[in-house]
Amino acid sequence: MVHILKCGLRDPHPPFRKYHQSGDLILGAIASQASINSSLKGFTEEPAPVSFQDLIPETKNYQHILALAFAVKEINENLQLLPNITLGFHIYDSFYDAKCTYQATLLLLSTWERFVPNYVCDVQNKLTAVIGGLDSQTSLHVATVLDIYKVPQLIYGHPPAMNDKTPGLPFYQMAATEALQCTGILYLLLHFKWTWIVLITTDDDDGESFVQSVIPLYSQHGICFAFIGRLPQGTFITETAAQAIKIHDRIMGSRANTVVLYADRKDVLFVIVKNFTKTTYTMSKPKGKVWIATVHADLGALEDEWEQKLIHGALSFTLHSNDAPGFYEFIENRSPSTSMGDGFLHDFWLETFSCVIPNVVVGHDKFLNCTGKEKIKDLPADAFEMSMSGQSYSIYNAVYVMAHALEAMSLSQLKHRSMVESGAWNKLWQLHHFLRGVSFNNSAGDEVSFDQNGEISTGYDVINWVSPSNESSHRVKVGKMVSWAPAAQAFTINEEAIIWPSWFNQAQPVSVCSESCHPGSSKKMKEGKPFCCYDCDPCPEGKISDWTDMEDCHNCAEESYPNKKQNLCIPKTINFLSYEEPLGIMLTSFALSFSLITVLVLRAFMKNHDTPIVRANNRNLTYTLLASLLLCFLSALLFIGHPRKLTCLLRQTAFGIIFTVAVSAVLAKTITVVLAFIASKPGSRMRKWVGTKLVSSIVLSCSLVQAAICVTWLATNTPFPDVDFHSVTGEIVLECNEGSVTMFCLVLGYIGFLAIISFTVAFLARKLPDSFNEAKFITFSMLVFCSVWLSFLPTYLSSKGKYMVAVEIFSILASSNGLLVFIFFPKYYIIAFRSELNTRTQLIRKKQT
Template identity: 60%
Template sequence: MLVSLVLFLPPHPDIMCKGHIVKCRVYNPHPPLHEYHRSGDLIIGAVASYNFMFSFSIDFSEDPPAPMPLGLGVVPKNYQHIAALEFAVKEINENSQLLPNVTLGFHVYDSYFNAKSTYHATILLSSTLERFVPNYNCDLQNNLIAIIGGLDSPISLNVATVLDIYKTPQLIYGAAPVMNDKTPGLPFYQLVSKEALQNEGILSLLLHFHWTWIGVVYMDNKNGERFVQTVVPMFSQRGICFAFIERLPTIHFIMEILGSLEDASEICDRIMKSKANVLIAYGESYAVAFFRWMPLLKATPKGKVYIATTQVEHTAFIFQRNWDTEIFHGSLTFTLHSSELPGFLQFLEKKNPLSIKGDGFIHDFWKQVFECEFLNSDPVEVDVNFCTGEEKLESLPGEFFERRMSGHSYSIYNAAYAVAHALHAMYSSRHKHRATVNRERLELKNQQGWQMHQFLKDVAFNNSAGDKVSFNHNGEIAAGLDIINWIVFKNHSFHREKVGWMDPQAPRDQAFTINEDAIIWDSSFNEIRPLSLCTESCHPGFSKSVIEGEPFCCYDCIPCPEGKISNQMDLNDCYKCPDEYYPNQNRDSCIPKEVVFLSYEEHLGFGLAFMSIFFSCVTALVLGIFMKYHNTPIVKANNRSLTYTLLISLLLCFLCTLLFIGHPVKLTCLLRQTAFGIIFSVAVSCVLAKTITVVVAFMATRPGSRMRKWVGKRLANSIVLSCSLIQVGICSVWLATSPPFPGLDKHSVIDKIVLECNEGSVVMFYYVLGYTCFLAIICFTVAFLARKLPDSFNEAKFITFSMLVFCSVWLSFVPTYLSTKGKYMVAVEIFSILASSAGLLACIFSPKCYIMVLRPELNNKEHLMTRKG
């Protein structure tokens, strides 16, 4: 005995009060299986609960059973599935080219959304109609060929469990059951795309609109668990986070309703408090009817974009007639692809309970959707409306009945034609000669369902809408998915607009198509694209910084560090510009760098060049004065040739700085450092020679001194030559191994590309500079020790001051040079050369020039030889 408890609720929203039921009663506790029989040579049997499954069978019965009453807990919109099957059978029977001389009929049974009724109905299809004897058929009027069904995968799996015994083919027009080691290995034929295509479509939709903070609500069953286990890692890899994943409780008994509604109320709370504006709804075909409880449990969760999967239909239970439906306005649904069938609308307009016999569903469907009673019904209240049978289906809200063909109805239509074409191919292959009608009927009776498989696999035809229908080697149809935008009006009617699709035959990167301009969003979004983010997007110039303990979609926005930019929204990290570019002030774009070098046109280069020429002229003037007073005692006193060599080397030192200014070329790069090093070494060597000469000269004046043989030009020349040759050797090794060359410095200065002379070997550069400083330190030490020698004109004092200036300049040069960048490094070196050379010139030669020009009376031998105590 089949026992079914159906909840009866008045069609008014005031039945809910703070999430608790005020009234309820049990209605029709023992509902029989509802049936719809249409006789014919071929019978399409079906199991339904407004969750229909259909089957093909051989049946020659003529008097169908009387219609049975239907309980109130139904989904009336699914009645269109019966209409689609009836329409397909009608077209097949009227087509003389398909199954000629054969009339097609059908059987429809109700499964009541439960396994027990589904098993019962499926066994009825394979048994004698008048007598329910499982696995026994005592006549030849019900020879099962194939089954179409069901709408939800649990129903299809229950059917497959029975059909596996008989190897009868099953054509599934809804979600396919997941077959594993514990489920039957029955080959079934799938009229819908794989769920993987739908998951890819949802992911593409989220990425297109940059919705990275979403919620998921699913029904508590194995399919829902599998969906969550599939999409969570898949979506997370593409940067999408889940604000919440809520499992809706499944109601099995009426006493569970109160507890389930309390759980649902808590779920509504979490949905309302979440910042996620996008909600993915996964469930069975009747899931929307359960989602519609939310406005009654809590405040209406508006401001959300609902993304529903293919199984979720926009449906309602009868008692939800006046309930708010605007929460689904602007929602997006992935639906099975469907096309408008010629003549289907006119077929629906002619349907009424007065013209159809054997339909056990239409009377109860009619009574519930039009809120009326037929005259031959059970006693009813006096003020009730009576059904005339002339009510118009087009006046019904879409949640109860749609005239536009749904994706599931379209799949049923194609399934009916697929079986018809397979049967036609099977009979055509066995009829080598013309047979009589009676013989054909006899052969029909002897056909078995398992024989259909090889013909179903090869089915290929174009339906009346022009769409091609065929199965691949896995028994799957290459059907795409439509993306529907639901536009709900205040009168509970709605319009569905196709705004995109998923094409399984297109390349992966082209499978998803969306027309954003055609989408109508919920009014709370002010007709602009909704946002669903855990954190506001990071603008260009900023990067994301993940907050510890939060999902990676929740982050802080931090400015890009110096030298880096971000030119897009929500970048995980800033990046450096190419070497030829640098970040702008906002650090959101790259600007081309300016190529610079120390040129004569700029003030710094011009000033340094002017100083170089000025000191060169001063040095030349000093040289001229010394040459004019060539034979005076003060010029003769300290080796005239050494003095002239020092002045000429200082002149060249001033002029060599000009090699550092201007556009670097290969020749200037080779000469600038080596020429400076050698010339400076000669100058310092001359000063060292003058210092040593002074010391030797005073030591030679002592009685019995052996130093007299060293007095003269020979010692001085040897010192200058030997010290200079060492520097020449160092520079030669430098030029031979790693010479300087013109180069670009792209990194020292952020916004400039410095055209410079690359030193080639930095080590050799510091060897050259270090050797010169080494000579200067020796010279300074010797001069310092000889500064107090008794003489009226002791040159060692002036050499000490000159070397003090020289060493101070070059000791300051090293840290200053290393701390500057770009062309200013060149300027620092030029300044150091000028300053140290000017120090030598001033400290050594200015006292002598003063005597020769302004105090000529002091320029005599007596004065120079006078010793001071």
């Protein structure tokens, strides 16, 4: 098991701490129990170099050793797994030093107790694999040696950053991948909407590799970096202190409340925590931050009460772990009297219980002798944990992986002689093939198998570090990130179980550069700032934003429209001029009433068709005009109701032809009046033009022209039912699309042309001497007609939806009513109420001067 710091030894043959157990096959492990002595937690301007005497065990890491020993013990006691083979192990301490690591690796490859590389004479104690290490650089150092001998290496820490100088080495990764951890942190940030973060990494290959991985991934998901701090790698603490102080000040001065820490526990991360804030905290409470530590930054290694308070509420990713049955009892029964060959136990006992084992440790006069009643289970959690940690769980699985691979290799050789006798164990390089195919369920119930890249299918646990007042810190599992689940289910978090740093008063912290833009507004980027820093602009009219922090506002679908706050699309109501609504009822009533009046007038004229006033006004022309007016009133009903294909075809064409007949009849009547007056003069040649033929030809020819226009319209651009989504806000207007605006204008223009001619002629003939001047009434009627349709155009164009239809109906009714009232009501009044004036004498009476 591996974790390298700084050895500082000058002895070429250092007194390695070791733990060994013989067997037919040996699992090698390179442990690292060394740590910086507590006397070096502070720093001075000129610190002394670290010496061997300053190195003491990291008590929590002792569990790694016990996990390997426990797994080997279980396998050797299992009659079903490797029944004829005894597993052994050799564990060496590398003291965090590359030189020590290389030497320990070569010792594993040599004959036991003889440091002779490439020379092995033992029948037993054949090295099959090496388990290690926790530190990436140690793993690389070990792999460069093992690659020569094709000995597999099972890494329970994170693998080193690979480059062109480090080609494919025989790694089998027992811990979850670095990429899975990056994704897990991303999911955590996105879950709590922390988009403005600080990233602190080590200034080495691993740190740079992490930065290059997360920057494009996190930026793609909307996360920005307030800054990225790199902790320099120095020999002495003072070499990194100044830079660490600057990074600390930037962290505390930043608006980002979330800090992602990618650093080993040996790095300056804890120097920042220990040395800078402790002196200032006593004067003022420091600003709280949410620390998100990667698996490399073992926050559990912080033992000082002050340090534990600083990480209160922090979140960290740890390797997934589970308690193997019997492991607690195995640790509980551990003692110097029952553990033979364990060179680490004495150092562990000295560090944790501050006592020395009699007749074993000498030269420690300041420590009392141990009583023998010391129990590991009585140690506080910050000194030693009884539950299996993530690294220990990976080591436990690594031992079983090797056992199952050896079992598979043994079964493949059943057709031959014993592998030991045949020398098959001398070809352990073949073990790689069986390692890749390992798949089993361990005693904790978890499945263990490798993928095609030699990486185990596992995950990370999300831990919340809680440090209550006057109590040691403890970890609370609040989530997990697994590799085997679908993307939507890979990350889970129980935010209700999280205890936040006291600075935030147990409210979920916020870590953003700019406040969120609420629905109804969109983000506007600030020039020269990261994309997480922005202003909020209200959506322009007609657009909405229905989510927080939208990049741009968008239009609603055609079937909906924005509400007043412009944050929601409301379904539009379907609207058209119907018979049920008040406006439709009113216009329908007018149309039917005027139609009834027209029928009454027509009936009165037909009943009195032989009277002088009817005969004098050309009875057939009068009946034609009244009939066309009746149809004009009724044609208004085609514009009311749900637009159908038939009604859309008939609306404008029927209106155009009927109105043309009516106006041409008025024109014929006007021309008849003028010709009749001229023809009444003695010797006039116009007498022959006065008659029904001229009237019929005028009406027929004018109507045929309009009919030709309408037929052309229907043949080229047929009107059809249509839907208007945009004219009226909040409404879907059902209407008739005229097909061609040009043809519609041509129909109206032709009617207007006839009306202007009629008005002109009638106006010129308005002073003709007669007791009953027909031209004068025609003038008034055409004046009303033209006024109505001239005002129709701007009103129609400025109206929308059903009101456009209402304007046209009103114009039809008003203009038709003007013709009816001014032309026929004076005559109807005489017929109905002043019959004494309906005589020939009255008609030919000259108007007195």
